[in-house]
Amino acid sequence: MDAMDMKKQDMNRDWIATARTLSQALPFLQRYEGATVVIKLGGHAMGSDEAMEDFARDVVLMQQVGVKPVIVHGGGPMINQMLDKLGIESTFVNGKRVTDKATVEVVEMVLSGLVNKRIVQAINGQGGRAVGISGKDANLMICEQTNADLGFVGTPVEMDPRIIRELGDENLIPVIAPLGAGKNGETFNVNGDTAAGAIAGALKADRLLLLTDVSGVKGSDGEVLTALNSEQIIELTNEGVIAGGMIPKTQTALDALQEGVRAVVILDGRAPNACLLELFTEHGAGSLIRDTPPTVRPQSA
Numbered sequence: 001m002d003a004m005d006m007k008k009q010d011m012n013r014d015w016i017a018t019a020r021t022l023s024q025a026l027p028f029l030q031r032y033e034g035a036t037v038v039i040k041l042g043g044h045a046m047g048s049d050e051a052m053e054d055f056a057r058d059v060v061l062m063q064q065v066g067v068k069p070v071i072v073h074g075g076g077p078m079i080n081q082m083l084d085k086l087g088i089e090s091t092f093v094n095g096k097r098v099t100d101k102a103t104v105e106v107v108e109m110v111l112s113g114l115v116n117k118r119i120v121q122a123i124n125g126q127g128g129r130a131v132g133i134s135g136k137d138a139n140l141m142i143c144e145q146t147n148a149d150l151g152f153v154g155t156p157v158e159m160d161p162r163i164i165r166e167l168g169d170e171n172l173i174p175v176i177a178p179l180g181a182g183k184n185g186e187t188f189n190v191n192g193d194t195a196a197g198a199i200a201g202a203l204k205a206d207r208l209l210l211l212t213d214v215s216g217v218k219g220s221d222g223e224v225l226t227a228l229n230s231e232q233i234i235e236l237t238n239e240g241v242i243a244g245g246m247i248p249k250t251q252t253a254l255d256a257l258q259e260g261v262r263a264v265v266i267l268d269g270r271a272p273n274a275c276l277l278e279l280f281t282e283h284g285a286g287s288l289i290r291d292t293p294p295t296v297r298p299q300s301a
Helices: 003-031 049-064 076-086 101-125 162-169 192-203 230-238 246-258 274-280
Strands: 036-041 068-073 130-134 141-145 154-159 173-177 179-182 187-189 207-212 263-268 286-289
Touching (some): 036 049, 036 192, 036 274, 068 101, 101 187, 141 192, 154 179, 192 207, 192 246, 246 286
Parallel strands (some): 036 068, 036 207, 141 179
Antiparallel strands (some): 263 286
């Protein structure tokens, strides 16, 4: 067999593998038809044009097969860059940034402007129809001040998701900046994971996908735990196994489940096609958290 024949044979194998993958995905495509999936976008997936393009393509594909995607994004590094550029110094309380009036104006400019429209443009560039909003639009997310020492940092207390449903009914993909409105006209900066959890809860979403820069929740042996319930999350947190930056993510998961989200997945946004692997393959792509997981992890749950 000459080199050309070997190359053709390899290509045929690739095509057969692709066809087999599509065939095996059919039950999962049927499972998620019409399902609302809220995706928190942050970390590496926002770090480069190539990663953003890949993410956007996956989102458009999800919508094409009947999923109703809702994107909630962060933007911390971009905010830091803009504050530095403008010469606005930040103060911190217990490691958390104090968001004063000058800072929250920059936060809104970066999140609702630069970051939000970049995601919208990426999705539209892949053939989707995305619309950028923030939690302030149509009173989607009404907030109260989280801590007086932190300034304009908010916690969602009232949610009105009608604007998201209306956009979805028009086959538009909502892209939401994590900003909330105060009852006295304030603008509040909301943690991206917290905002995503609150939005998923208000929508009673089928899935909340939290894209991170780690592969999932790890056990004491360092291995990723692919299926967890609320009790296990609390136990692992009390034991110190879940620690640091993973605590607010798992707390978001617990809060979302309590609000009616069917399941939450913490997964690695750096992995190619992470969302597609999670939704449309048997093995998934991260840590699935729900109230009563079985010993194995079928995606039909």
